[in-house]
Amino acid sequence: MLLEGIETLLVLAKEGTMSKAGSYLYISQSAVSKRIAQLEKRLGKKLIEPSGRRIKLTADAIVLIDSIGPSYKEIKGLIFDQQRFQDHTIITLASSETLVAGYLGEMMGNYFQTDPYISISTHHTPVIVEKVQSGDATLGFCAGHLPPQHGLSTQHLLDERFTVISHQPQLQTPRALLVTDFKNPANANQASLLQKEGIVPLMEMDSYTAAAQLALGGVAPALVPISIVKTLKIDSAFCHHFDFLDELTRPVHLCYRQSSYQSVRIRTLIETIADFVPTVI
Structure with a gap:
Protein backbone atom coordinates (compact mmCIF):
# COMPACT_ATOMS: atom_id res chain seq x y z
CA MET A 1 0.00 0.00 0.00
CA GLN A 82 12.37 -11.07 -9.61
CA GLN A 83 9.31 -11.84 -11.73
CA ARG A 84 9.33 -15.14 -13.56
CA PHE A 85 7.74 -15.11 -16.98
CA GLN A 86 5.71 -18.25 -17.32
CA ASP A 87 3.92 -19.36 -20.49
CA HIS A 88 0.90 -17.15 -19.83
CA THR A 89 2.55 -14.15 -18.14
CA ILE A 90 1.65 -10.97 -20.02
CA ILE A 91 4.61 -9.34 -21.76
CA THR A 92 4.03 -5.59 -21.92
CA LEU A 93 5.42 -3.76 -24.94
CA ALA A 94 5.49 0.04 -24.70
CA SER A 95 6.01 1.58 -28.13
CA SER A 96 5.95 4.74 -30.16
CA GLU A 97 2.64 5.03 -32.00
CA THR A 98 4.31 5.50 -35.38
CA LEU A 99 6.48 2.42 -34.86
CA VAL A 100 3.46 0.26 -34.08
CA ALA A 101 1.68 1.53 -37.18
CA GLY A 102 4.69 1.47 -39.47
CA TYR A 103 6.47 -1.71 -38.42
CA LEU A 104 4.59 -3.98 -36.04
CA GLY A 105 1.11 -4.47 -37.53
CA GLU A 106 1.60 -7.48 -39.77
CA MET A 107 4.48 -8.92 -37.76
CA MET A 108 2.59 -8.90 -34.47
CA GLY A 109 -0.48 -10.35 -36.14
CA ASN A 110 1.60 -13.38 -37.07
CA TYR A 111 3.45 -13.44 -33.76
CA PHE A 112 0.22 -13.54 -31.75
CA GLN A 113 -0.56 -16.87 -33.36
CA THR A 114 2.23 -18.45 -31.29
CA ASP A 115 2.29 -16.12 -28.25
CA PRO A 116 -0.95 -14.18 -27.66
CA TYR A 117 0.01 -13.11 -24.13
CA ILE A 118 1.36 -9.71 -25.12
CA SER A 119 -0.06 -6.26 -24.36
CA ILE A 120 0.94 -3.21 -26.45
CA SER A 121 0.56 0.42 -25.40
CA THR A 122 1.74 3.60 -27.13
CA HIS A 123 3.67 6.48 -25.57
CA HIS A 124 6.36 9.04 -26.32
CA THR A 125 9.95 7.83 -25.91
CA PRO A 126 10.68 9.45 -22.49
CA VAL A 127 7.59 7.74 -21.03
CA ILE A 128 8.53 4.41 -22.65
CA VAL A 129 11.97 4.54 -21.03
CA GLU A 130 10.45 5.37 -17.63
CA LYS A 131 8.04 2.46 -17.91
CA VAL A 132 10.81 0.00 -18.75
CA GLN A 133 13.04 1.37 -15.98
CA SER A 134 10.29 0.86 -13.40
CA GLY A 135 9.14 -2.53 -14.70
CA ASP A 136 5.76 -1.19 -15.80
CA ALA A 137 6.74 -2.32 -19.30
CA THR A 138 8.76 -5.39 -20.21
CA LEU A 139 10.09 -4.03 -23.47
CA GLY A 140 10.31 -0.59 -25.08
CA PHE A 141 10.23 0.16 -28.81
CA CYS A 142 11.46 3.74 -29.08
CA ALA A 143 11.71 6.35 -31.82
CA GLY A 144 14.11 9.25 -31.39
CA HIS A 145 17.04 9.81 -29.09
CA LEU A 146 17.06 8.04 -25.73
CA PRO A 147 17.63 10.03 -22.55
CA PRO A 148 21.19 9.91 -21.17
CA GLN A 149 22.15 7.45 -18.41
CA HIS A 150 18.95 5.43 -18.76
CA GLY A 151 20.64 2.28 -17.42
CA LEU A 152 18.84 -0.10 -19.82
CA SER A 153 20.05 -2.62 -22.35
CA THR A 154 19.35 -1.44 -25.90
CA GLN A 155 19.46 -2.64 -29.47
CA HIS A 156 19.75 -0.08 -32.25
CA LEU A 157 17.62 -1.33 -35.14
CA LEU A 158 17.90 1.44 -37.74
CA ASP A 159 18.08 5.17 -38.41
CA GLU A 160 14.79 6.16 -39.98
CA ARG A 161 14.85 8.81 -42.67
CA PHE A 162 12.45 11.76 -43.03
CA THR A 163 10.61 13.32 -45.92
CA VAL A 164 8.54 16.45 -46.46
CA ILE A 165 4.90 15.83 -47.32
CA SER A 166 3.10 18.49 -49.33
CA HIS A 167 -0.01 18.55 -51.50
CA GLN A 168 1.55 21.36 -53.52
CA PRO A 169 4.79 21.16 -55.56
CA GLN A 170 7.85 22.24 -53.57
CA LEU A 171 10.56 23.66 -55.82
CA GLN A 172 12.73 24.90 -52.95
CA THR A 173 13.23 24.21 -49.26
CA PRO A 174 10.09 25.32 -47.38
CA ARG A 175 10.54 28.10 -44.84
CA ALA A 176 7.94 26.66 -42.44
CA LEU A 177 6.87 23.11 -41.63
CA LEU A 178 4.29 21.24 -39.62
CA VAL A 179 6.33 19.22 -37.11
CA THR A 180 5.89 16.92 -34.16
CA ASP A 181 6.15 18.05 -30.54
CA PHE A 182 9.57 19.65 -30.03
CA LYS A 183 9.05 19.70 -26.25
CA ASN A 184 9.69 15.96 -26.42
CA PRO A 185 13.47 15.65 -25.83
CA ALA A 186 13.60 12.64 -28.17
CA ASN A 187 12.99 15.12 -31.01
CA ALA A 188 15.69 17.61 -30.03
CA ASN A 189 17.81 16.87 -33.10
CA GLN A 190 14.93 17.83 -35.40
CA ALA A 191 14.50 21.16 -33.65
CA SER A 192 18.19 22.03 -33.81
CA LEU A 193 18.49 21.09 -37.49
CA LEU A 194 15.48 23.17 -38.53
CA GLN A 195 16.82 26.11 -36.54
CA LYS A 196 20.17 25.75 -38.31
CA GLU A 197 18.39 25.76 -41.68
CA GLY A 198 16.21 28.74 -40.76
CA ILE A 199 13.02 26.69 -41.05
CA VAL A 200 10.20 27.75 -38.73
CA PRO A 201 8.06 25.13 -36.92
CA LEU A 202 4.64 26.34 -38.06
CA MET A 203 2.59 24.04 -35.81
CA GLU A 204 3.68 21.32 -33.39
CA MET A 205 1.52 18.21 -33.58
CA ASP A 206 1.33 15.37 -31.07
CA SER A 207 1.02 12.98 -34.00
CA TYR A 208 2.96 12.56 -37.25
CA THR A 209 -0.22 11.17 -38.79
CA ALA A 210 -2.07 14.41 -38.03
CA ALA A 211 0.76 16.49 -39.51
CA ALA A 212 0.82 14.37 -42.68
CA GLN A 213 -2.94 14.55 -43.15
CA LEU A 214 -2.94 18.33 -42.72
CA ALA A 215 -0.15 18.56 -45.29
CA LEU A 216 -2.10 16.41 -47.74
CA GLY A 217 -5.10 18.65 -47.13
CA GLY A 218 -3.09 21.67 -48.23
CA VAL A 219 -2.52 23.39 -44.89
CA ALA A 220 1.30 23.42 -45.03
CA PRO A 221 4.21 21.04 -45.73
CA ALA A 222 4.94 18.53 -42.94
CA LEU A 223 8.12 16.83 -41.76
CA VAL A 224 7.41 13.12 -41.20
CA PRO A 225 9.37 9.85 -40.95
CA ILE A 226 9.13 7.45 -43.87
CA SER A 227 7.17 4.91 -41.82
CA ILE A 228 4.25 7.34 -41.95
CA VAL A 229 4.47 7.38 -45.74
CA LYS A 230 4.17 3.60 -45.71
CA THR A 231 1.38 3.49 -43.14
CA LEU A 232 -0.78 6.09 -44.87
CA LYS A 233 0.16 4.84 -48.35
CA ILE A 234 1.11 8.37 -49.41
CA ASP A 235 1.84 8.68 -53.12
CA SER A 236 5.44 9.51 -53.95
CA ALA A 237 4.23 12.61 -55.81
CA PHE A 238 3.52 14.20 -52.42
CA CYS A 239 6.90 13.26 -50.92
CA HIS A 240 9.69 15.81 -51.36
CA HIS A 241 13.39 15.51 -50.60
CA PHE A 242 15.68 18.43 -49.77
CA ASP A 243 19.38 18.51 -48.97
CA PHE A 244 18.87 19.25 -45.27
CA LEU A 245 17.05 15.92 -44.91
CA ASP A 246 20.32 14.08 -45.58
CA GLU A 247 21.39 15.06 -42.06
CA LEU A 248 18.12 14.11 -40.41
CA THR A 249 17.25 10.65 -39.10
CA ARG A 250 15.67 9.32 -35.96
CA PRO A 251 17.19 6.26 -34.29
CA VAL A 252 14.90 3.34 -33.57
CA HIS A 253 15.77 1.24 -30.51
CA LEU A 254 14.53 -1.63 -28.43
CA CYS A 255 15.20 -1.17 -24.72
CA TYR A 256 14.75 -3.56 -21.81
CA ARG A 257 16.13 -4.45 -18.40
CA GLN A 258 19.07 -6.84 -18.69
CA SER A 259 17.32 -9.45 -16.54
CA SER A 260 14.44 -9.62 -19.04
CA TYR A 261 16.67 -11.12 -21.68
CA GLN A 262 17.02 -14.24 -19.56
CA SER A 263 13.40 -15.14 -20.33
CA VAL A 264 13.11 -17.24 -23.48
CA ARG A 265 9.75 -15.67 -24.39
CA ILE A 266 11.03 -12.11 -24.02
CA ARG A 267 14.28 -12.88 -25.80
CA THR A 268 12.35 -14.46 -28.69
CA LEU A 269 10.14 -11.37 -29.02
CA ILE A 270 13.17 -9.04 -28.94
CA GLU A 271 14.99 -11.05 -31.58
CA THR A 272 11.90 -11.32 -33.80
CA ILE A 273 11.33 -7.54 -33.77
CA ALA A 274 15.06 -6.86 -34.24
CA ASP A 275 15.22 -9.17 -37.27
CA PHE A 276 11.99 -7.94 -38.86
CA VAL A 277 11.98 -4.15 -38.45
CA PRO A 278 15.05 -3.29 -40.62
CA THR A 279 13.50 -5.21 -43.54
CA VAL A 280 10.19 -3.32 -43.62
CA ILE A 281 11.21 -0.13 -45.44
Missing part, protein backbone atom coordinates in the same frame (compact mmCIF):
# COMPACT_ATOMS: atom_id res chain seq x y z
CA LEU A 2 2.88 2.38 0.76
CA LEU A 3 4.46 1.87 -2.69
CA GLU A 4 1.03 2.30 -4.27
CA GLY A 5 0.54 5.62 -2.51
CA ILE A 6 4.02 6.86 -3.45
CA GLU A 7 3.44 5.88 -7.09
CA THR A 8 0.16 7.80 -7.08
CA LEU A 9 1.81 10.90 -5.61
CA LEU A 10 4.57 10.78 -8.24
CA VAL A 11 2.04 10.48 -11.06
CA LEU A 12 -0.14 13.22 -9.57
CA ALA A 13 2.85 15.54 -9.33
CA LYS A 14 3.57 14.94 -13.01
CA GLU A 15 -0.01 15.07 -14.34
CA GLY A 16 -1.30 17.93 -12.19
CA THR A 17 -4.91 16.79 -11.69
CA MET A 18 -6.69 13.86 -10.04
CA SER A 19 -8.45 13.10 -13.31
CA LYS A 20 -5.28 12.88 -15.40
CA ALA A 21 -3.51 10.85 -12.70
CA GLY A 22 -6.44 8.42 -12.65
CA SER A 23 -6.32 8.05 -16.42
CA TYR A 24 -2.58 7.36 -16.30
CA LEU A 25 -2.98 4.75 -13.56
CA TYR A 26 -6.23 3.30 -14.97
CA ILE A 27 -8.11 3.98 -11.74
CA SER A 28 -10.92 6.37 -10.84
CA GLN A 29 -10.42 9.92 -9.63
CA SER A 30 -11.84 8.93 -6.24
CA ALA A 31 -9.33 6.08 -6.02
CA VAL A 32 -6.49 8.57 -6.59
CA SER A 33 -7.86 10.78 -3.82
CA LYS A 34 -8.19 7.78 -1.48
CA ARG A 35 -4.60 6.64 -2.12
CA ILE A 36 -3.24 10.13 -1.40
CA ALA A 37 -5.33 10.41 1.76
CA GLN A 38 -4.00 7.05 2.98
CA LEU A 39 -0.42 8.11 2.25
CA GLU A 40 -0.93 11.39 4.12
CA LYS A 41 -2.32 9.46 7.10
CA ARG A 42 0.59 7.01 7.00
CA LEU A 43 3.20 9.80 6.91
CA GLY A 44 1.33 12.25 9.14
CA LYS A 45 1.86 15.04 6.62
CA LYS A 46 -0.29 17.08 4.27
CA LEU A 47 0.94 16.41 0.73
CA ILE A 48 -1.40 18.24 -1.65
CA GLU A 49 -3.59 21.34 -1.71
CA PRO A 50 -6.23 22.43 -4.24
CA SER A 51 -5.16 25.13 -6.67
CA GLY A 52 -8.05 25.92 -9.00
CA ARG A 53 -8.64 22.88 -11.18
CA ARG A 54 -5.18 21.52 -10.45
CA ILE A 55 -3.44 20.36 -7.30
CA LYS A 56 -0.47 21.97 -5.62
CA LEU A 57 2.23 20.00 -3.85
CA THR A 58 3.05 21.02 -0.30
CA ALA A 59 6.63 21.61 0.76
CA ASP A 60 6.62 18.21 2.47
CA ALA A 61 5.47 16.53 -0.74
CA ILE A 62 8.23 18.19 -2.77
CA VAL A 63 10.88 17.03 -0.29
CA LEU A 64 9.43 13.51 -0.34
CA ILE A 65 9.41 13.33 -4.14
CA ASP A 66 12.94 14.69 -4.43
CA SER A 67 14.14 12.15 -1.88
CA ILE A 68 12.46 8.96 -3.06
CA GLY A 69 11.43 9.53 -6.70
CA PRO A 70 14.56 8.04 -8.31
CA SER A 71 14.80 5.27 -5.70
CA TYR A 72 11.16 4.32 -6.23
CA LYS A 73 11.72 3.61 -9.92
CA GLU A 74 14.72 1.47 -9.10
CA ILE A 75 12.80 -0.46 -6.43
CA LYS A 76 10.01 -1.20 -8.89
CA GLY A 77 12.57 -2.30 -11.43
CA LEU A 78 14.23 -4.64 -8.93
CA ILE A 79 10.86 -6.15 -8.06
CA PHE A 80 10.25 -6.65 -11.78
CA ASP A 81 13.62 -8.43 -12.05
Whole structure:
Protein backbone atom coordinates (compact mmCIF):
# COMPACT_ATOMS: atom_id res chain seq x y z
CA MET A 1 0.00 0.00 0.00
CA LEU A 2 2.88 2.38 0.76
CA LEU A 3 4.46 1.87 -2.69
CA GLU A 4 1.03 2.30 -4.27
CA GLY A 5 0.54 5.62 -2.51
CA ILE A 6 4.02 6.86 -3.45
CA GLU A 7 3.44 5.88 -7.09
CA THR A 8 0.16 7.80 -7.08
CA LEU A 9 1.81 10.90 -5.61
CA LEU A 10 4.57 10.78 -8.24
CA VAL A 11 2.04 10.48 -11.06
CA LEU A 12 -0.14 13.22 -9.57
CA ALA A 13 2.85 15.54 -9.33
CA LYS A 14 3.57 14.94 -13.01
CA GLU A 15 -0.01 15.07 -14.34
CA GLY A 16 -1.30 17.93 -12.19
CA THR A 17 -4.91 16.79 -11.69
CA MET A 18 -6.69 13.86 -10.04
CA SER A 19 -8.45 13.10 -13.31
CA LYS A 20 -5.28 12.88 -15.40
CA ALA A 21 -3.51 10.85 -12.70
CA GLY A 22 -6.44 8.42 -12.65
CA SER A 23 -6.32 8.05 -16.42
CA TYR A 24 -2.58 7.36 -16.30
CA LEU A 25 -2.98 4.75 -13.56
CA TYR A 26 -6.23 3.30 -14.97
CA ILE A 27 -8.11 3.98 -11.74
CA SER A 28 -10.92 6.37 -10.84
CA GLN A 29 -10.42 9.92 -9.63
CA SER A 30 -11.84 8.93 -6.24
CA ALA A 31 -9.33 6.08 -6.02
CA VAL A 32 -6.49 8.57 -6.59
CA SER A 33 -7.86 10.78 -3.82
CA LYS A 34 -8.19 7.78 -1.48
CA ARG A 35 -4.60 6.64 -2.12
CA ILE A 36 -3.24 10.13 -1.40
CA ALA A 37 -5.33 10.41 1.76
CA GLN A 38 -4.00 7.05 2.98
CA LEU A 39 -0.42 8.11 2.25
CA GLU A 40 -0.93 11.39 4.12
CA LYS A 41 -2.32 9.46 7.10
CA ARG A 42 0.59 7.01 7.00
CA LEU A 43 3.20 9.80 6.91
CA GLY A 44 1.33 12.25 9.14
CA LYS A 45 1.86 15.04 6.62
CA LYS A 46 -0.29 17.08 4.27
CA LEU A 47 0.94 16.41 0.73
CA ILE A 48 -1.40 18.24 -1.65
CA GLU A 49 -3.59 21.34 -1.71
CA PRO A 50 -6.23 22.43 -4.24
CA SER A 51 -5.16 25.13 -6.67
CA GLY A 52 -8.05 25.92 -9.00
CA ARG A 53 -8.64 22.88 -11.18
CA ARG A 54 -5.18 21.52 -10.45
CA ILE A 55 -3.44 20.36 -7.30
CA LYS A 56 -0.47 21.97 -5.62
CA LEU A 57 2.23 20.00 -3.85
CA THR A 58 3.05 21.02 -0.30
CA ALA A 59 6.63 21.61 0.76
CA ASP A 60 6.62 18.21 2.47
CA ALA A 61 5.47 16.53 -0.74
CA ILE A 62 8.23 18.19 -2.77
CA VAL A 63 10.88 17.03 -0.29
CA LEU A 64 9.43 13.51 -0.34
CA ILE A 65 9.41 13.33 -4.14
CA ASP A 66 12.94 14.69 -4.43
CA SER A 67 14.14 12.15 -1.88
CA ILE A 68 12.46 8.96 -3.06
CA GLY A 69 11.43 9.53 -6.70
CA PRO A 70 14.56 8.04 -8.31
CA SER A 71 14.80 5.27 -5.70
CA TYR A 72 11.16 4.32 -6.23
CA LYS A 73 11.72 3.61 -9.92
CA GLU A 74 14.72 1.47 -9.10
CA ILE A 75 12.80 -0.46 -6.43
CA LYS A 76 10.01 -1.20 -8.89
CA GLY A 77 12.57 -2.30 -11.43
CA LEU A 78 14.23 -4.64 -8.93
CA ILE A 79 10.86 -6.15 -8.06
CA PHE A 80 10.25 -6.65 -11.78
CA ASP A 81 13.62 -8.43 -12.05
CA GLN A 82 12.37 -11.07 -9.61
CA GLN A 83 9.31 -11.84 -11.73
CA ARG A 84 9.33 -15.14 -13.56
CA PHE A 85 7.74 -15.11 -16.98
CA GLN A 86 5.71 -18.25 -17.32
CA ASP A 87 3.92 -19.36 -20.49
CA HIS A 88 0.90 -17.15 -19.83
CA THR A 89 2.55 -14.15 -18.14
CA ILE A 90 1.65 -10.97 -20.02
CA ILE A 91 4.61 -9.34 -21.76
CA THR A 92 4.03 -5.59 -21.92
CA LEU A 93 5.42 -3.76 -24.94
CA ALA A 94 5.49 0.04 -24.70
CA SER A 95 6.01 1.58 -28.13
CA SER A 96 5.95 4.74 -30.16
CA GLU A 97 2.64 5.03 -32.00
CA THR A 98 4.31 5.50 -35.38
CA LEU A 99 6.48 2.42 -34.86
CA VAL A 100 3.46 0.26 -34.08
CA ALA A 101 1.68 1.53 -37.18
CA GLY A 102 4.69 1.47 -39.47
CA TYR A 103 6.47 -1.71 -38.42
CA LEU A 104 4.59 -3.98 -36.04
CA GLY A 105 1.11 -4.47 -37.53
CA GLU A 106 1.60 -7.48 -39.77
CA MET A 107 4.48 -8.92 -37.76
CA MET A 108 2.59 -8.90 -34.47
CA GLY A 109 -0.48 -10.35 -36.14
CA ASN A 110 1.60 -13.38 -37.07
CA TYR A 111 3.45 -13.44 -33.76
CA PHE A 112 0.22 -13.54 -31.75
CA GLN A 113 -0.56 -16.87 -33.36
CA THR A 114 2.23 -18.45 -31.29
CA ASP A 115 2.29 -16.12 -28.25
CA PRO A 116 -0.95 -14.18 -27.66
CA TYR A 117 0.01 -13.11 -24.13
CA ILE A 118 1.36 -9.71 -25.12
CA SER A 119 -0.06 -6.26 -24.36
CA ILE A 120 0.94 -3.21 -26.45
CA SER A 121 0.56 0.42 -25.40
CA THR A 122 1.74 3.60 -27.13
CA HIS A 123 3.67 6.48 -25.57
CA HIS A 124 6.36 9.04 -26.32
CA THR A 125 9.95 7.83 -25.91
CA PRO A 126 10.68 9.45 -22.49
CA VAL A 127 7.59 7.74 -21.03
CA ILE A 128 8.53 4.41 -22.65
CA VAL A 129 11.97 4.54 -21.03
CA GLU A 130 10.45 5.37 -17.63
CA LYS A 131 8.04 2.46 -17.91
CA VAL A 132 10.81 0.00 -18.75
CA GLN A 133 13.04 1.37 -15.98
CA SER A 134 10.29 0.86 -13.40
CA GLY A 135 9.14 -2.53 -14.70
CA ASP A 136 5.76 -1.19 -15.80
CA ALA A 137 6.74 -2.32 -19.30
CA THR A 138 8.76 -5.39 -20.21
CA LEU A 139 10.09 -4.03 -23.47
CA GLY A 140 10.31 -0.59 -25.08
CA PHE A 141 10.23 0.16 -28.81
CA CYS A 142 11.46 3.74 -29.08
CA ALA A 143 11.71 6.35 -31.82
CA GLY A 144 14.11 9.25 -31.39
CA HIS A 145 17.04 9.81 -29.09
CA LEU A 146 17.06 8.04 -25.73
CA PRO A 147 17.63 10.03 -22.55
CA PRO A 148 21.19 9.91 -21.17
CA GLN A 149 22.15 7.45 -18.41
CA HIS A 150 18.95 5.43 -18.76
CA GLY A 151 20.64 2.28 -17.42
CA LEU A 152 18.84 -0.10 -19.82
CA SER A 153 20.05 -2.62 -22.35
CA THR A 154 19.35 -1.44 -25.90
CA GLN A 155 19.46 -2.64 -29.47
CA HIS A 156 19.75 -0.08 -32.25
CA LEU A 157 17.62 -1.33 -35.14
CA LEU A 158 17.90 1.44 -37.74
CA ASP A 159 18.08 5.17 -38.41
CA GLU A 160 14.79 6.16 -39.98
CA ARG A 161 14.85 8.81 -42.67
CA PHE A 162 12.45 11.76 -43.03
CA THR A 163 10.61 13.32 -45.92
CA VAL A 164 8.54 16.45 -46.46
CA ILE A 165 4.90 15.83 -47.32
CA SER A 166 3.10 18.49 -49.33
CA HIS A 167 -0.01 18.55 -51.50
CA GLN A 168 1.55 21.36 -53.52
CA PRO A 169 4.79 21.16 -55.56
CA GLN A 170 7.85 22.24 -53.57
CA LEU A 171 10.56 23.66 -55.82
CA GLN A 172 12.73 24.90 -52.95
CA THR A 173 13.23 24.21 -49.26
CA PRO A 174 10.09 25.32 -47.38
CA ARG A 175 10.54 28.10 -44.84
CA ALA A 176 7.94 26.66 -42.44
CA LEU A 177 6.87 23.11 -41.63
CA LEU A 178 4.29 21.24 -39.62
CA VAL A 179 6.33 19.22 -37.11
CA THR A 180 5.89 16.92 -34.16
CA ASP A 181 6.15 18.05 -30.54
CA PHE A 182 9.57 19.65 -30.03
CA LYS A 183 9.05 19.70 -26.25
CA ASN A 184 9.69 15.96 -26.42
CA PRO A 185 13.47 15.65 -25.83
CA ALA A 186 13.60 12.64 -28.17
CA ASN A 187 12.99 15.12 -31.01
CA ALA A 188 15.69 17.61 -30.03
CA ASN A 189 17.81 16.87 -33.10
CA GLN A 190 14.93 17.83 -35.40
CA ALA A 191 14.50 21.16 -33.65
CA SER A 192 18.19 22.03 -33.81
CA LEU A 193 18.49 21.09 -37.49
CA LEU A 194 15.48 23.17 -38.53
CA GLN A 195 16.82 26.11 -36.54
CA LYS A 196 20.17 25.75 -38.31
CA GLU A 197 18.39 25.76 -41.68
CA GLY A 198 16.21 28.74 -40.76
CA ILE A 199 13.02 26.69 -41.05
CA VAL A 200 10.20 27.75 -38.73
CA PRO A 201 8.06 25.13 -36.92
CA LEU A 202 4.64 26.34 -38.06
CA MET A 203 2.59 24.04 -35.81
CA GLU A 204 3.68 21.32 -33.39
CA MET A 205 1.52 18.21 -33.58
CA ASP A 206 1.33 15.37 -31.07
CA SER A 207 1.02 12.98 -34.00
CA TYR A 208 2.96 12.56 -37.25
CA THR A 209 -0.22 11.17 -38.79
CA ALA A 210 -2.07 14.41 -38.03
CA ALA A 211 0.76 16.49 -39.51
CA ALA A 212 0.82 14.37 -42.68
CA GLN A 213 -2.94 14.55 -43.15
CA LEU A 214 -2.94 18.33 -42.72
CA ALA A 215 -0.15 18.56 -45.29
CA LEU A 216 -2.10 16.41 -47.74
CA GLY A 217 -5.10 18.65 -47.13
CA GLY A 218 -3.09 21.67 -48.23
CA VAL A 219 -2.52 23.39 -44.89
CA ALA A 220 1.30 23.42 -45.03
CA PRO A 221 4.21 21.04 -45.73
CA ALA A 222 4.94 18.53 -42.94
CA LEU A 223 8.12 16.83 -41.76
CA VAL A 224 7.41 13.12 -41.20
CA PRO A 225 9.37 9.85 -40.95
CA ILE A 226 9.13 7.45 -43.87
CA SER A 227 7.17 4.91 -41.82
CA ILE A 228 4.25 7.34 -41.95
CA VAL A 229 4.47 7.38 -45.74
CA LYS A 230 4.17 3.60 -45.71
CA THR A 231 1.38 3.49 -43.14
CA LEU A 232 -0.78 6.09 -44.87
CA LYS A 233 0.16 4.84 -48.35
CA ILE A 234 1.11 8.37 -49.41
CA ASP A 235 1.84 8.68 -53.12
CA SER A 236 5.44 9.51 -53.95
CA ALA A 237 4.23 12.61 -55.81
CA PHE A 238 3.52 14.20 -52.42
CA CYS A 239 6.90 13.26 -50.92
CA HIS A 240 9.69 15.81 -51.36
CA HIS A 241 13.39 15.51 -50.60
CA PHE A 242 15.68 18.43 -49.77
CA ASP A 243 19.38 18.51 -48.97
CA PHE A 244 18.87 19.25 -45.27
CA LEU A 245 17.05 15.92 -44.91
CA ASP A 246 20.32 14.08 -45.58
CA GLU A 247 21.39 15.06 -42.06
CA LEU A 248 18.12 14.11 -40.41
CA THR A 249 17.25 10.65 -39.10
CA ARG A 250 15.67 9.32 -35.96
CA PRO A 251 17.19 6.26 -34.29
CA VAL A 252 14.90 3.34 -33.57
CA HIS A 253 15.77 1.24 -30.51
CA LEU A 254 14.53 -1.63 -28.43
CA CYS A 255 15.20 -1.17 -24.72
CA TYR A 256 14.75 -3.56 -21.81
CA ARG A 257 16.13 -4.45 -18.40
CA GLN A 258 19.07 -6.84 -18.69
CA SER A 259 17.32 -9.45 -16.54
CA SER A 260 14.44 -9.62 -19.04
CA TYR A 261 16.67 -11.12 -21.68
CA GLN A 262 17.02 -14.24 -19.56
CA SER A 263 13.40 -15.14 -20.33
CA VAL A 264 13.11 -17.24 -23.48
CA ARG A 265 9.75 -15.67 -24.39
CA ILE A 266 11.03 -12.11 -24.02
CA ARG A 267 14.28 -12.88 -25.80
CA THR A 268 12.35 -14.46 -28.69
CA LEU A 269 10.14 -11.37 -29.02
CA ILE A 270 13.17 -9.04 -28.94
CA GLU A 271 14.99 -11.05 -31.58
CA THR A 272 11.90 -11.32 -33.80
CA ILE A 273 11.33 -7.54 -33.77
CA ALA A 274 15.06 -6.86 -34.24
CA ASP A 275 15.22 -9.17 -37.27
CA PHE A 276 11.99 -7.94 -38.86
CA VAL A 277 11.98 -4.15 -38.45
CA PRO A 278 15.05 -3.29 -40.62
CA THR A 279 13.50 -5.21 -43.54
CA VAL A 280 10.19 -3.32 -43.62
CA ILE A 281 11.21 -0.13 -45.44
